[in-house]
Amino acid sequence: MSVADRLAEPFDRGGKGSHPIGLTLLSGAIAAAVLSPLVWIAMRVLQVDTEYARSILVRPTTVEILLTSLALVAAVTGASILLGVPLAFLTVRTDLPFRRFWTIAVALPLVIPSYIGAFTFVMAFGPSGELADALAPLGIGSIPSIYGFWGTTLVLTLYTYPYVFITTRASLLSFDQGLVEAARTLGTSRREAFRRVTLPQLLPGITSGALLVALYALSDFGTPSLMRLDVFTRVIYVEYNAFGRETAALLSVQLLAITAVILAIESRIGDSNRGAYVGTSPKESETTVSLGRWTAPALGFCALVVCLCLVLPIGILLQWLVRSPEGATRIASGFRLEFVLNSVQVSLAAALVCAVAAVPVAYLAARHRSRLAELFDRATYVGYAMPGIVLGLALVFFGVWYDASAGGISETLLGSNVAPGLYQTLPLLIFAYVVRFLPQAVGATRSSVRRVDRSLTEAARTLGRTRSAAFRRITLPLIAPGVIGGSALVFLTTMKELPATLLLHPTGFETLVTYIWGLRESADYGAVAVPALALIVVSALSMVVILSQEDNA
Amino acid sequence: MTRHVHDERSAVSTDRSAESTREPEGDPVLSLEGIARSYATETALSELSVSVRDGEVLTLLGPSGCGKTTTLRLVGGLERPDAGRIELHDDAIADADRGGFVPAEERDIGLVFQDFALFPHMTAAENVGFGLNDHSKAERRARVEELLALVDLADHGEDYPGELSGGQKQRIALARSLAPEPDVLLLDEPLSNLDVSLRVSMREEIRRIIDETGVTAIWVTHDQEEALSVADRVGIMNDGRLEQIGRPETVFERPASRFVATFLGRAGFLSATVADGVLLTEVGELDADALVGVERSDWGALSEEAAVDVLVRPDDLRVTPTSPADADGTITRRQYQGPSFVYRVETDGGDTVQSLHGHTEVFDVGESVRLDLVANHPLVWFPSA
Numbered sequence: 001m002s003v004a005d006r007l008a009e010p011f012d013r014g015g016k017g018s019h020p021i022g023l024t025l026l027s028g029a030i031a032a033a034v035l036s037p038l039v040w041i042a043m044r045v046l047q048v049d050t051e052y053a054r055s056i057l058v059r060p061t062t063v064e065i066l067l068t069s070l071a072l073v074a075a076v077t078g079a080s081i082l083l084g085v086p087l088a089f090l091t092v093r094t095d096l097p098f099r100r101f102w103t104i105a106v107a108l109p110l111v112i113p114s115y116i117g118a119f120t121f122v123m124a125f126g127p128s129g130e131l132a133d134a135l136a137p138l139g140i141g142s143i144p145s146i147y148g149f150w151g152t153t154l155v156l157t158l159y160t161y162p163y164v165f166i167t168t169r170a171s172l173l174s175f176d177q178g179l180v181e182a183a184r185t186l187g188t189s190r191r192e193a194f195r196r197v198t199l200p201q202l203l204p205g206i207t208s209g210a211l212l213v214a215l216y217a218l219s220d221f222g223t224p225s226l227m228r229l230d231v232f233t234r235v236i237y238v239e240y241n242a243f244g245r246e247t248a249a250l251l252s253v254q255l256l257a258i259t260a261v262i263l264a265i266e267s268r269i270g271d272s273n274r275g276a277y278v279g280t281s282p283k284e285s286e287t288t289v290s291l292g293r294w295t296a297p298a299l300g301f302c303a304l305v306v307c308l309c310l311v312l313p314i315g316i317l318l319q320w321l322v323r324s325p326e327g328a329t330r331i332a333s334g335f336r337l338e339f340v341l342n343s344v345q346v347s348l349a350a351a352l353v354c355a356v357a358a359v360p361v362a363y364l365a366a367r368h369r370s371r372l373a374e375l376f377d378r379a380t381y382v383g384y385a386m387p388g389i390v391l392g393l394a395l396v397f398f399g400v401w402y403d404a405s406a407g408g409i410s411e412t413l414l415g416s417n418v419a420p421g422l423y424q425t426l427p428l429l430i431f432a433y434v435v436r437f438l439p440q441a442v443g444a445t446r447s448s449v450r451r452v453d454r455s456l457t458e459a460a461r462t463l464g465r466t467r468s469a470a471f472r473r474i475t476l477p478l479i480a481p482g483v484i485g486g487s488a489l490v491f492l493t494t495m496k497e498l499p500a501t502l503l504l505h506p507t508g509f510e511t512l513v514t515y516i517w518g519l520r521e522s523a524d525y526g527a528v529a530v531p532a533l534a535l536i537v538v539s540a541l542s543m544v545v546i547l548s549q550e551d552n553a
Numbered sequence: 554m555t556r557h558v559h560d561e562r563s564a565v566s567t568d569r570s571a572e573s574t575r576e577p578e579g580d581p582v583l584s585l586e587g588i589a590r591s592y593a594t595e596t597a598l599s600e601l602s603v604s605v606r607d608g609e610v611l612t613l614l615g616p617s618g619c620g621k622t623t624t625l626r627l628v629g630g631l632e633r634p635d636a637g638r639i640e641l642h643d644d645a646i647a648d649a650d651r652g653g654f655v656p657a658e659e660r661d662i663g664l665v666f667q668d669f670a671l672f673p674h675m676t677a678a679e680n681v682g683f684g685l686n687d688h689s690k691a692e693r694r695a696r697v698e699e700l701l702a703l704v705d706l707a708d709h710g711e712d713y714p715g716e717l718s719g720g721q722k723q724r725i726a727l728a729r730s731l732a733p734e735p736d737v738l739l740l741d742e743p744l745s746n747l748d749v750s751l752r753v754s755m756r757e758e759i760r761r762i763i764d765e766t767g768v769t770a771i772w773v774t775h776d777q778e779e780a781l782s783v784a785d786r787v788g789i790m791n792d793g794r795l796e797q798i799g800r801p802e803t804v805f806e807r808p809a810s811r812f813v814a815t816f817l818g819r820a821g822f823l824s825a826t827v828a829d830g831v832l833l834t835e836v837g838e839l840d841a842d843a844l845v846g847v848e849r850s851d852w853g854a855l856s857e858e859a860a861v862d863v864l865v866r867p868d869d870l871r872v873t874p875t876s877p878a879d880a881d882g883t884i885t886r887r888q889y890q891g892p893s894f895v896y897r898v899e900t901d902g903g904d905t906v907q908s909l910h911g912h913t914e915v916f917d918v919g920e921s922v923r924l925d926l927v928a929n930h931p932l933v934w935f936p937s938a
Contacts (some may be wrong), residue, residue: 453668456670456672458629458657459672460672460683461657462629462631462657462658462660462662462664463658463683463684463729463730464658464659464686464687465658465683465686466658474672477674478674
């Protein structure tokens, strides 16, 4: 091509930081798809008679559900802070023995889905559980019930405090102890320095962890259902199964509204977080707090937490596994390898789709700092914040509506309904997973794109490579670890996803999760052991992948 | 007291506009005409015109934000000009008015990045060979070996960038840019990411490599010593404009503007008034022929009693302690630099000048001093602001 030809080319302004049109359209389409469930819920609610809607929303049981949900969120969040912050402090700033071990051990409960934890707690402390059996010969006939508010709070706290632990730990690690020394030289006491310097620096970290816990507690479906606490998620599911779909839709909107409030608080915290001072690497040895005679109680505290979160549930599951030959045969008859393959299959599909969808959104957000790019990036987070039960319900509405419409059109045009259905099909289930977990892939991908210096692709271009060749040869290999890490996270979370799976899995398509769920009323806890342990092992393996990705980065 | 300052270069024309005719000969390879570029709110470049001749090393020197890196990015094709035209070998590669633009990958212009921008997932040899996509495998290997030898890193071809030292990364980056035999090589502050101790040897090494390949180069820097020592010609940029361009010694000795005078080396100004063909300063009279550019057109335009400022560098002046009655000014600061002292003197008339002395000539701050002009070269003057 001659220079004159090139000069005749239209002067596109792509190089001036404006959006590449193709990439922008692609990102926009992905964002729209992820946002669509909100539309389905809204459409369904608008069909409900206004008077009926009002009567549902103000009836006493609805108010009670609201209050119970809020109380659960508050209790779990408060308790998680009480567990997570001291543990973070102990593992970062003190001379606690075996700190490295405890750091990993107290973060590990993230690997165990909370409903599996709830299962084992019911096994251990329920009316016919291990503890009751052990105490019965001693003449103690009844123990406080594990069901209800406090049991739910306990279990949720034990499996969500790691969020507070991890964010607080990060704040503590990045906190520059030199700031406290500066404050002391400016005449403040140790206590005052803590209040005026340390605390404001740590607060954003603690708060962001606490908000994650609050969102989890509000949206968790499995634990309250197993522990028989009537919060939004449980009631929505019950109503849905009792054909109270309108009530379920109305409650879903209420639940979404509360979620939105928590998110609004979080985004404000996120803004103030930007002002946080990031110091130079802290000189650990100089500022470590010596525990002295508090060493034993501190060790005891860590050990207790780890016992309750990890040793107890895994111990119970292992015990059930080996206990009786009778149990073993029942496991063998009820459990099939197919469930594992099904779980792995849908999770892999979700991870793959997320990886592919995350790259354009993340690339646009990382390379083109504009409102539109940020909007698309943020939009992918909506599905993440949406409680799984609400998402599942929204896609049920969509599937049913689509099947009816497509069937209708097909019959009108062709005389018979030959349109492929969507409701309770694998594509819809996988789409639900993608909507829920795409942000995990987007987040990991976006930060890895940001780590690839712009000058690397510019260097490739001055060396004769086109924009797309530079992307293939330079950007893609360098962001691959981030994309794979994000997808591994999607795989992990999809494997243990409960509510959307329950609502959307095709009939006869059993996964580990639906199988475990089916056993909840049977009191046949021995049969839970194998799939539950399998889930924990898969989760743990994925966590290993994620950690190794972080090490490479 | 009249001081005669001898112009040793009086034989050469002192008309600054004519200087360019004395520069090294060579056809222009690259030329920028009326280039302007602005970002959201600020203007990075306005009306920049410059041409680079075949085989020369042109350094662009200026404070940060002066537009020198933007100039490189425009030439490299990483940015588009808002106005103006860039030509490479008489072909337009960017023309804002006619709307033409040759993308970076089709320009045959190499760029050495400030942070080296080595691809971390490729070995040094793979980095060097990256731009050789049109070559056969054997040709490519031979060329890579040749370049690794050129930059003295023949044994490091299999190393990854993470395993190389700063200076080695710099050499690999240079080799990578040179591998496709670019028409023009651009260097963006190539030494700023290196240890200070390495910079002097590295800049000589880079100049050697450039000379060996004979490539035409534009070298951007904010370090005046670097700019003056490696350049065939140096361009001083400020605020998006080219203030002056010429041989390093010309630019240093005959700055075309106050900015250039103060940016290169230490500068003091003595205020003076024109009277009867001579300049009256606080430290005595200066004959008009002691000045650069007396034939300058604006000299004739200066009316009697017009105010001008004469540029005096620290080595042009000497101070001698004296009684306050005979004094021209007072020492206000003393800077010890090891082998020498630089004294800052505030004259009675309010000018601030500096004077360079050996380390044995110790005077105190507050001492009254007489000032003597000892320059053995013509002095530069500017109309008073």
